[in-house]
Structures are given as C-alpha cells and as structure tokens.
Amino acid sequence: MSATAPVAIIMGSRSDWPVLRHAAEMLEQLGVAYEAKVVSAHRTPDRMYSFAKGAKAAGVKVIIAGAGGAAHLPGMTASLTDLPVLGVPVESKALKGMDSLLSIVQMPAGIPVGTLAIGEAGAKNAGIMAAKILALSDPVVAEAVAAFAQRQTDAVAETVED
Secondary structure (H helix, E strand, C coil): CCCCCCEEEEECCHHHHHHHHHHHHHHHHCCCCEEEEECCCCCCHHHHHHHHHHCCCCCCCEEEEEEECCCCHHHHHHHHCCCCEEEEEECCCCCCCHHHHHHHHCCCCCCCCEECCCCHHHHHHHHHHHHHHHHCCCHHHHHHHHHHHHHHHHCCCCCCCC
16 A cells, blocks of 8 residues: 555445545545555455555555445444544445445444445545545645635525526
C-alpha cells in the first residue's frame, strides 16, 4: 500500500468499482490521495486481515469500505483497526441494496462503521466525509472542502426562472 495515500477505498469485488469510483472522484476533486483495492471479507479473508492490520502503519487515516449483499467487509475491517471506517452499501440485485445497508449499519456496540446511503450518493458522500475527517488536521484539505461547499451553494439558484 502507498504510504502517501491517506484514504483507502476497499471493496469486495471489482464489480463494486462502478459505485466506489464516485468516492474516488470526490477525493480527486478535493485533492485527496487514495488507493483502491479489492479486499473481500469472504473470498480473501487473509488479504482483508493484512490490509486492516497494516493500514495505519501504511499511512492510511480513513478507510472507505464498499460491499454488497452480506456486506461484511466494512464491519470486519472496523473490528481489526482503530481507523475510521466509512461503509458504502452497494446495490444488490435481490434486495436493491437493503441487505447491504442493514448488514453495514447494524454493527454491535463498540465496532462503529459510519454508514452512508446505498449506491452512488453514498459513495460520493463517503469521499466528502473522508476529506472532512482529514480536514480536521490538514488546512489544505479543509480549504478544499470549504471551497467545494461554497461552489455547491453558489450553484443553487434563488429563483425558479432563469
């Protein structure tokens, strides 16, 4: 893992990238470095364990974990690290992502996962939230987050007509 990327985006399979790339795009827009990896709680548990146990030493400060279906990756990762973990439920075919959402949000007391919305909106917000966490100790990121918020505000018209 790159020692220069403060955010890690992990997902259970490559098929989750079309959703999680929105987190990456937000981080890029805010000037925050990230590394994206496939780390499956079910199919590559040793990789997940090694990642979670080594993330802090590698310089990671925030983990964005996306998962669908049973969606154990965010919670299992959170149980293995003291870094903040932001969970992004990926929409599943069977239950439209409700299974993913409930799997991520229903963590036992003591193992928190900051759970975002299902799909693209959740991924975008995870990227912004990761940047806001970093902004607490990084004035450059804080400035980028504030500028992003101002651009959003400025883009909203006051009237219903052009």
